[in-house]
Amino acid sequence: MANLSIFERIKIQLFNTYGREYGKMLIHTGIIGWAMSSVAQVFAIAFNEKIPKEQKMFMIPQEIADAAINIVSFYAVTRTLSTLANKAVKCGKLLPGNVSKYFNTTLIKRIPNKIKNLGKANFDVEKYVRQMPPKLKKNYHNFKNGIDVLATLTGSIISCNILTPVFRNIYASHKQQKNIAKYNNTLQAPDKPQNKYSKYYPLGKNIYSFTNRGDLKI
Amino acid sequence: MLNVSNIAGKIQRTSNRVMQKIANSVPNMTVSNKTLLKGIEWAGKHISSPQNRLILGVSALMSQPFIDIYNKRVDEDTRRASASRTIAKILAGTTSGFLVRYYTIKAVEKMTQIPAKCKKSWETFFTPSPLHVKISAESIGQYKNTIGTLLALGVMLMTNFLFDAPVTKNLTNKFIAYDKKHYRKNNQDKNHNIELNINTNHLRPTMQNFMNNVGKSAKGGANG
Numbered sequence: 416m417a418n419l420s421i422f423e424r425i426k427i428q429l430f431n432t433y434g435r436e437y438g439k440m441l442i443h444t445g446i447i448g449w450a451m452s453s454v455a456q457v458f459a460i461a462f463n464e465k466i467p468k469e470q471k472m473f474m475i476p477q478e479i480a481d482a483a484i485n486i487v488s489f490y491a492v493t494r495t496l497s498t499l500a501n502k503a504v505k506c507g508k509l510l511p512g513n514v515s516k517y518f519n520t521t522l523i524k525r526i527p528n529k530i531k532n533l534g535k536a537n538f539d540v541e542k543y544v545r546q547m548p549p550k551l552k553k554n555y556h557n558f559k560n561g562i563d564v565l566a567t568l569t570g571s572i573i574s575c576n577i578l579t580p581v582f583r584n585i586y587a588s589h590k591q592q593k594n595i596a597k598y599n600n601t602l603q604a605p606d607k608p609q610n611k612y613s614k615y616y617p618l619g620k621n622i623y624s625f626t627n628r629g630d631l632k633i
Numbered sequence: 634m635l636n637v638s639n640i641a642g643k644i645q646r647t648s649n650r651v652m653q654k655i656a657n658s659v660p661n662m663t664v665s666n667k668t669l670l671k672g673i674e675w676a677g678k679h680i681s682s683p684q685n686r687l688i689l690g691v692s693a694l695m696s697q698p699f700i701d702i703y704n705k706r707v708d709e710d711t712r713r714a715s716a717s718r719t720i721a722k723i724l725a726g727t728t729s730g731f732l733v734r735y736y737t738i739k740a741v742e743k744m745t746q747i748p749a750k751c752k753k754s755w756e757t758f759f760t761p762s763p764l765h766v767k768i769s770a771e772s773i774g775q776y777k778n779t780i781g782t783l784l785a786l787g788v789m790l791m792t793n794f795l796f797d798a799p800v801t802k803n804l805t806n807k808f809i810a811y812d813k814k815h816y817r818k819n820n821q822d823k824n825h826n827i828e829l830n831i832n833t834n835h836l837r838p839t840m841q842n843f844m845n846n847v848g849k850s851a852k853g854g855a856n857g
Contacts, residue, residue: 419762419765423761423762426759426760426761426762427761427762427765427766429761429776429779429780429783430761430766430776430779431766440779440782440783444782444783444786447786447790448786448789448790451789451790451793452726452789452793452797454793455793455794455797455798456722456797456798456801458794458798459797459798459799459801459802460718460802462802463802463805463806465806465809466714466718466805466809467710469711470710470711470714470715473707473711473715474714474715474718477715502656503656503659503662506656507661508656508659508661508662509661509662509663509664510661510662510663510664511663511664511665511670512663512664512665512670515661515663533661534656534657534661535653535656535657536653536656536657537653557673557674557677557678558664558670558673558674558677559677560674560677560678561672561673561674561675561676561677561678562673562677563677564676564677564680564685565673565676567685568676568680568685568688568689571685571689572688572689572692575689575693576689576692576693576696576697577696577700580696580697580700580701580719581700584700584701584704584706584707584715585706588704588706588707589706591707591711
């Protein structure tokens, strides 16, 4: 190992670390990807001279919220849907017709006590896959794979394309109103000269506002 | 005394029980329709990372701009600009996302061959040394996915700044300009017509009164 190049060591490390836990890595790289994309888009908005400042006050929080909510909704919706779909197939709640028939006609004769639990949460179809004929085994694996992909895709569409835009807009509009109010306050503040006597005369502020009314100049 | 692991264990057991109850209450389902089965199998075989990105991009184009347009919490200008930027971002992001994923996976596929089966050195560029790891068809498959995803992430970190951000900016400006030119012009014309109608409606009686008054005063003046 001592004579190996850095590149070779990285390859071996990746092979041993992520070779079996690809799913975990997919989530981590996905989060990094969303965050970096958001940073790039924030720069693009900030340096776009053609977008007015008030609109930037909406778009920048919108972009930041987009990445954050995407990550949260991915965990809450996509992962949950994918887990539920996988669980449904694994426990026999959702199966292709020929596999279900095999369980209910062939296997039930051999091990009736176990197969009667088909579809219950603690049942594991995978234990019996080895006993299946090759064609059924292939059908089961293809079906499981397809359901996993479709559940993840459905979850991603719901979380990334419906929930995220709705919640990011709520957050961004709230933030925009706050920022505009703040901006207006800072713009108005220099117009009011500091009344250095207000400390000594409690009515100073009122007097000031009274003398500055356009129709009552003294 | 309460322990964190105890609490975590209780939560885990409760959620398992809830999951179990939900699973037990839903009836068993069987998919027997051949077309549906073929569709499910096709999805599992053909929808991988690039296709997933493309489907997400197309569905995003059908939902996100409308969510922005109907966001009544902000003024109309912001709403329309936000929708324009969303369309631009989806177009740029989907194009680069699909192409980067597709070509990265292709490249990794060609450059991570099992050493015994290939002749050229570049074909094993990403393959770990077989002297140090046990390479099988299954393990190399997962490893290819890992390398492909990492490489795609690295490339996308660059394309985010070098392609996505500038293209989104340019497209946003073009869409906003187009929107201003077409939609707002039509809207202004409509508003202008409404204003004109209101103004003339208000003016008509006044002008009539004025003309009547002028007529009366002229008559009176002549009489006087």
